[in-house]
Amino acid sequence: MPNTIERIELARVSVPFEIDGPRNGLRPGLAPWTRMEALIVRVHFRDGACGWGEAFGHFSNAGTAAILENLVAPWFIGKDGSAIATVMDQAERAFYGFGRNGPVRYALSAIDIALWDVAAQRAGLPLYRLLGGNRQEIQRYASFARYGGDTDVVAANTAKAAEAGFAMIKLHESTLPAFLAARAAAGDRARVALDVNCPWTVEEARTMARRIAAEDFEWLEEPVWPPEDYDGMARLRQEGVPIAAGENVTTLHDFKRLFEARAVDVVQPSVIKAGGITAMRKVYALAESYTVRVAPHCYFWGPGYLATAHLIAADPRSMLLETPYITLQAPAVNPAFDARSGKMTLPSVPGLGFVPDEAALARHTVWSAVVA
Numbered sequence: 001m002p003n004t005i006e007r008i009e010l011a012r013v014s015v016p017f018e019i020d021g022p023r024n025g026l027r028p029g030l031a032p033w034t035r036m037e038a039l040i041v042r043v044h045f046r047d048g049a050c051g052w053g054e055a056f057g058h059f060s061n062a063g064t065a066a067i068l069e070n071l072v073a074p075w076f077i078g079k080d081g082s083a084i085a086t087v088m089d090q091a092e093r094a095f096y097g098f099g100r101n102g103p104v105r106y107a108l109s110a111i112d113i114a115l116w117d118v119a120a121q122r123a124g125l126p127l128y129r130l131l132g133g134n135r136q137e138i139q140r141y142a143s144f145a146r147y148g149g150d151t152d153v154v155a156a157n158t159a160k161a162a163e164a165g166f167a168m169i170k171l172h173e174s175t176l177p178a179f180l181a182a183r184a185a186a187g188d189r190a191r192v193a194l195d196v197n198c199p200w201t202v203e204e205a206r207t208m209a210r211r212i213a214a215e216d217f218e219w220l221e222e223p224v225w226p227p228e229d230y231d232g233m234a235r236l237r238q239e240g241v242p243i244a245a246g247e248n249v250t251t252l253h254d255f256k257r258l259f260e261a262r263a264v265d266v267v268q269p270s271v272i273k274a275g276g277i278t279a280m281r282k283v284y285a286l287a288e289s290y291t292v293r294v295a296p297h298c299y300f301w302g303p304g305y306l307a308t309a310h311l312i313a314a315d316p317r318s319m320l321l322e323t324p325y326i327t328l329q330a331p332a333v334n335p336a337f338d339a340r341s342g343k344m345t346l347p348s349v350p351g352l353g354f355v356p357d358e359a360a361l362a363r364h365t366v367w368s369a370v371v372a
């Protein structure tokens, strides 16, 4: 059978990056974050077709790589990779006991993206066209690194991103002076969203929401600890600041609980966490039924970045593509990743269009395996 999956290559690709700011805020209490790693899969079919995918991510990659090598990738060998809905459903059932959220699901996400890459190649269409879209041009938003509350850096980078044509910037700060510095620097040139990464109790978050309610921020993201306190977010939402969350939600039923709780205005599923393109399409449909906007999580540079771009291009409501505002020291690992421009033209080649310089990819590979 030509559609049989024959071999799966796995690689952890680690690329040094600059953030245009102080690094001490990236991982408080830990060593500075200086390399951004992508866990990349390449799925080969018997007839020679092959597709790229990516699993989340960053500091958890060693675990997900082991899960891929020893559990998930071997299961897919010999399966019909063209029957994506069927094979992904079977895989979810096969592995459900090992965690519905976490490395197993990240691993499944990577395989699913690679299967969609091949499906689009076989259809002779860029993936966004196969998904029903027709916009080749989309807009990016600049997702800043965490600058440790440095208001000068926040203001300077906000101004620089606005000048480069980004219609929105997102902070990863959690202090009022940083929020206001970005707001002032952006003026009416760019929207400002706030991603605070779950620091507050519901009451602390309500206090902050009251302070910023008049400042017209685009959204306040993951304000509450723990992230699964959907009822707490629903109470916070009554303060009138739009609430965003969802990058740490994976199953369809958990998204349904998030929506049922009326916890969010904007949902942020992550294609490399939640189950790939197959899962994202279901979340998009479910979110529409609750009139929740979808703004996918995308703090990565590899095949998952392109998968997210295609989903956005296929969505009739335009939303911006989250793009880490960083400089990769080896941009050839993914020429489609460009954090210096607010506009993106999707690749016109069939499939995902992930076309790395393979020598650059190999040079930055810190671990690899082949499962056959």
Ligand SMILES: [Mg+2]
Residues within 6 Å of the ligand: 195, 221, 222, 247, 297
């Ligand atoms: Mg976030």
